[in-house]
Amino acid sequence: MKHFPSPGIWLSVFALLFAAGPLLARKNQSAKIKAAAIQVEMIQSDEIKLPAEFQVALYENLIHQLEKQGFLHVYRDGDRNAGSVADLVVLHSTVRGFKAGSEKARQVTTVSGATSIAVHCQFTRPDGTSLLERDVNGKVRFFGGNLRATYDFAKKAANVVHENFSSLTSE
Amino acid sequence: MTPRRMTVYLVVGLLFSMLVSAIGNAQETSVPVKAVQLTGLKGFKDNTKGTLSVENGNLHFVHGKENSEVSATSIQDVVTGADSRESVGKTVGIMGMAAPYGGGRVLSLFRTKIDTLTVQYRDPDGGLHGVIFTMSAGTADAIKKQLVAQGAHTTATGEPTAVPSPSNTSTNKEQKQ
Numbered sequence: 001m002k003h004f005p006s007p008g009i010w011l012s013v014f015a016l017l018f019a020a021g022p023l024l025a026r027k028n029q030s031a032k033i034k035a036a037a038i039q040v041e042m043i044q045s046d047e048i049k050l051p052a053e054f055q056v057a058l059y060e061n062l063i064h065q066l067e068k069q070g071f072l073h074v075y076r077d078g079d080r081n082a083g084s085v086a087d088l089v090v091l092h093s094t095v096r097g098f099k100a101g102s103e104k105a106r107q108v109t110t111v112s113g114a115t116s117i118a119v120h121c122q123f124t125r126p127d128g129t130s131l132l133e134r135d136v137n138g139k140v141r142f143f144g145g146n147l148r149a150t151y152d153f154a155k156k157a158a159n160v161v162h163e164n165f166s167s168l169t170s171e
Numbered sequence: 172m173t174p175r176r177m178t179v180y181l182v183v184g185l186l187f188s189m190l191v192s193a194i195g196n197a198q199e200t201s202v203p204v205k206a207v208q209l210t211g212l213k214g215f216k217d218n219t220k221g222t223l224s225v226e227n228g229n230l231h232f233v234h235g236k237e238n239s240e241v242s243a244t245s246i247q248d249v250v251t252g253a254d255s256r257e258s259v260g261k262t263v264g265i266m267g268m269a270a271p272y273g274g275g276r277v278l279s280l281f282r283t284k285i286d287t288l289t290v291q292y293r294d295p296d297g298g299l300h301g302v303i304f305t306m307s308a309g310t311a312d313a314i315k316k317q318l319v320a321q322g323a324h325t326t327a328t329g330e331p332t333a334v335p336s337p338s339n340t341s342t343n344k345e346q347k348q
Binding site for chain 1: 209210211248250252254287289291293294296297298299300301302303327
């Protein structure tokens with residue numbers, strides 16, 4: 001005859017599992033970096049020559065996506081009001097790769113003509129102390145114009161912020 | 172100096188000042204061009220159609236009853252570029268995708284050349300904004316020239332600003348000049 005553990009043991013195992021979930025979640029939350037606001041610097045592309053419209057679209061979409069998340073106040077590059085904010089995070093973005101595709105090629109062939117942008121994102125304090133660094137890509141493979149790659153990048157970068165930073169006001 | 176020579180100098184001076192003032196007046200207002208605001212202009216949704224003009228030192232964008240102004244002196248950079256878009260509308264393009272044997276893809280081959288105008292300016296707090304407009308080919312340069320004449324700055328000086336891939340549909344016009 002097989003020996004099954006007693007219901008008490010099962011109960012305690014389930015209780016442990018249920019308790020571990022929130023505890024792990026809290027651990028993740030505590031690993032998040034505290035921030036009151038974020039200042040987005042203009043996208044830099046010293047090494048890679050990037051068309052002006054891509055540079056501006058990356059910047060504007062990034063700000064728009066961060067504002068959409070709503071948990072951090074977003075300041076623009078050069079905004080003097082950001083100077084007085086404690087626990088400010090500054091986002092520096094540098095373009096590391098750019099492949100300009102073709103909307104026509106995408107629509108006609110559906111396999112070629114993808115546009116992709118690789119951006120190195122560095123989050124620092126205003127004094128330059130580095131907090132986090134990530135490489136984020138933006139791509140458009142099928143539908144939409146080339147600038148849609150900048151929207152893809154902005155969404156991913158905003159997710160990085162959401163995963164790694166927590167608002168001071170939310171606690 | 173003889174009186175005759177003095178008269179000649181006076182007439183030349185007068186003509187020159189008239190010419191300068193005429194150019195100045197011509198630069199104050201421009202003919203509005205149809206444009207699409209792709210992104211960045213406060214108070215407007217992305218891809219808003221409207222008219223763009225340069226008047227009294229400001230860049231004007233008007234859509235219906237709403238309008239937005241950007242002072243030319245606050246503009247840090249204004250760059251023109253070239254791109255293309257589908258000649259057929261979005262709806263026809265999407266409907267074409269349903270055509271059998273991928274026949275709708277033929278529509279994608281018909282494209283219209285367009286100009287892009289990218290403007291970067293600072294708000295009163297010093298915050299940097301970027302706006303992208305598209306308009307029919309050959310119209311962006313005139314707007315850029317008017318903005319520069321009225322105090323806007325530009326970093327594109329006609330030097331090549333290369334784009335890595337030859338397949339790019341969004342090359343800078345400045346590099347072609």
